[in-house]
Structure formats: structure tokens, C-alpha cells
Amino acid sequence: MxxxxxxxxxxxxxxxxxxxxxxxxxxxxxxxxxxxxxxxxxxxxxxxxxxxxxxxxxxxxxxxxxxxxxxxxxxxxxxxxxxxxxxxxxxxxxxxxxxxxxxxxxxxxxxxxxxxxxxxxxxxxxxxxxxxxxxxxxxxxxKLGFPKEMSMILSMTVRYLFVFFDELENIRKAQKSRSFNIWNKKTSYLWRIKQIGYTIMMLFLKSFEKGEKVYYSMLARGYVGEATSYKKxxxxxxxxxxxxxxxxxxxxxxxxxxxxxxx
Known part of the structure; x- marks a missing residue:
């Protein structure tokens, strides 16, 4: 599981x-x-x-x-x-x-x-x-009164966490299609570590680009940092x-x- x-x-x-x-x-x-x-x-x-x-x-x-x-x-x-x-x-x-x-x-x-x-x-x-x-x-x-900024950050994190996870899955599928296996002992250990480093760097760059696009989109829609969220x-x-x-x-x-x- x-x-x-x-x-x-x-x-x-x-x-x-x-x-x-x-x-x-x-x-x-x-x-x-x-x-x-x-x-x-x-x-x-x-x-x-x-x-x-x-x-x-x-x-x-x-x-x-x-x-x-x-x-x-x-x-x-x-x-x-x-x-x-x-x-x-x-x-x-x-x-x-x-x-x-x-x-x-x-x-x-x-x-x-x-x-x-x-x-x-x-x-x-x-x-x-x-x-x-x-x-x-x-x-x-x-509802329990946590700081508004913290709630906003967590809300954005939850919203785009699945997007970044999908990006990671796409990277892993691309690596798998090229026969990359982190547990394959026939390849050099240092080479596998280097590939993992490349994966982390790629995910960081994609996350940075996605975050920048989202932030500019929010500014274009009038976001000034004082937005309030609906609470049912x-x-x-x-x-x-x-x-x-x-x-x-x-x-x-x-x-x-x-x-x-x-x-």
C-alpha cells in the first residue's frame, strides 16, 4: 500500500x-x-x-x-x-x-x-x-483563530501540493522509461546519487516557476496580501x-x- x-x-x-x-x-x-x-x-x-x-x-x-x-x-x-x-x-x-x-x-x-x-x-x-x-x-x-497569513500559506500549500506531486510523478515516469532505477546495483552509486540530485533540482525549478506564475496571476486579480477566506x-x-x-x-x-x- x-x-x-x-x-x-x-x-x-x-x-x-x-x-x-x-x-x-x-x-x-x-x-x-x-x-x-x-x-x-x-x-x-x-x-x-x-x-x-x-x-x-x-x-x-x-x-x-x-x-x-x-x-x-x-x-x-x-x-x-x-x-x-x-x-x-x-x-x-x-x-x-x-x-x-x-x-x-x-x-x-x-x-x-x-x-x-x-x-x-x-x-x-x-x-x-x-x-x-x-x-x-x-x-x-x-476558525480557531490562527494567524491569517499562516492560514493563507497553508491553504496555498494544500491547493498546489497535488500539482507538485503530479510533476514529481511525471519526472519519475520519464526516468523509468529511460530504465533508471535507484536500486539498480549494476550502476554506479555516485551516478545514482547525482540523478537524484538532478531530480530534486528539476522539481525545485518547476515549483519556483509555478509559484511565480501563480503569484503574478493573483496580483493581476487584485491580490494585495489582505485577502480574506470564506469560512463555512x-x-x-x-x-x-x-x-x-x-x-x-x-x-x-x-x-x-x-x-x-x-x-
Missing amino acids: NATITKIEQESWKDSTIHKLDGRIKLIFTVLIVVYAVYTQSFLVLLLLEIYLIILLLFSKVSIGYFAKRVLMILPFGGFIAIFQPFIKPGIVLFTLPLGLTISYEGILFGALLLSRLIVCLSAIVLLSSVTPLESIVNSMR ENPIRRIDYSIIVLTVIVIFSVEIVNLYGII
Whole structure:
């Protein structure tokens, strides 16, 4: 299952109770989970939060395999920070490696804690993007009072993200028609890296040209940076409030149990 932009958007339009929740509620829910995951220092608390997210995932009818694949795709971008913690954090030395490197007990614990926090935060964000269309996320940010400039930038990003993705797909198809395969070990590694660099440069140039054309078109239609966007008024229902109340109850319950040393 390919976690492409189109596939992500298709998943976000499924019909389930979680999908039908108001976008503002889902944004607040995600922020609550992320903030509490960063705050807590208990592994079992993080495990319970992850279980809670997986339960919501099951109600959302999103494939667990698809969900796990997306989390694992993003995990390396922050996970390397946790991997280095055993080598750089001072504490009780467990192992001594060549070149003067040491592995400390405190470093292992702190690295594991960082990795656990990262997994919970990524799970919450991936769940949000899997059950909420991109445009709905932007509109929800506007309704919650985010800066107008930020909303405008995100709105433009969402609108043209699929255009740039199509451009990348066209470049990849052209390369494939010329028998280019990044995993082909019969070709030089440096040559493959160079071709990837050319691809990134080409995509950057096409993006720059597209952005320039769009900006000039906006100016020709009277854009002066003070434009306002239409916001559809959707009342928040009881079921929307219930997910926030449930999340707050879960967080407070877990924290109280943790403070009293049961966890």
C-alpha cells in the first residue's frame, strides 16, 4: 500500500464516526495528546496513550497496516536523535566502545523515552491527517483563530501540493522509461546519487516557476496580501464535544494513577 498524497486524501474521506467529527475538535484533540506525551515521563502512560489512539483508529476504519507504514516512514526523521542519546548523555557507564565511546544507562532510558514520545506524537498526527481532509484542517485552523497569513500559506500549500506531486510523478515516469532505477546495483552509486540530485533540482525549478506564475496571476486579480477566506459555519455537535471530554478524562485518569504510583 503506497502512502502517497492521493492515498492519504482518499483515506481522509472515509465514512466513520471519527471522520465526521468537527475539524476543530480533531485539532484540539491532537494538540492535547502531543502536549501530554511530551510532558509525561512514564513509559506505561505513553503505552496507554498509544492504545487509546489505536482504539480510535479502529473506530475510524483506517487500515492499521497503512497507519503503521506512515508512522514508520516519518519516524527516522526524528528517531535518530533518540538513537544518539545513549552515547552523549552522561550517567552510569554500561559499555565502553572503541574510540572512547560509552553507553550510559541514563542515556538508554532517555533515548527510549524520546522514541516513545515521538511514536505517540506521530500516531496522533497521522491519525489526524488520516481522518481529516487537508482543506478541512486549514479551515479549522482559521476558525480557531490562527494567524491569517499562516492560514493563507497553508491553504496555498494544500491547493498546489497535488500539482507538485503530479510533476514529481511525471519526472519519475520519464526516468523509468529511460530504465533508471535507484536500486539498480549494476550502476554506479555516485551516478545514482547525482540523478537524484538532478531530480530534486528539476522539481525545485518547476515549483519556483509555478509559484511565480501563480503569484503574478493573483496580483493581476487584485491580490494585495489582505485577502480574506470564506469560512463555512458548522456548529459543534455533542458527539464532537464528547471526544474532547473523553480525551481529557483519559489524560486526567492516567495522570492521577501515575501520581499515586500505581503505574
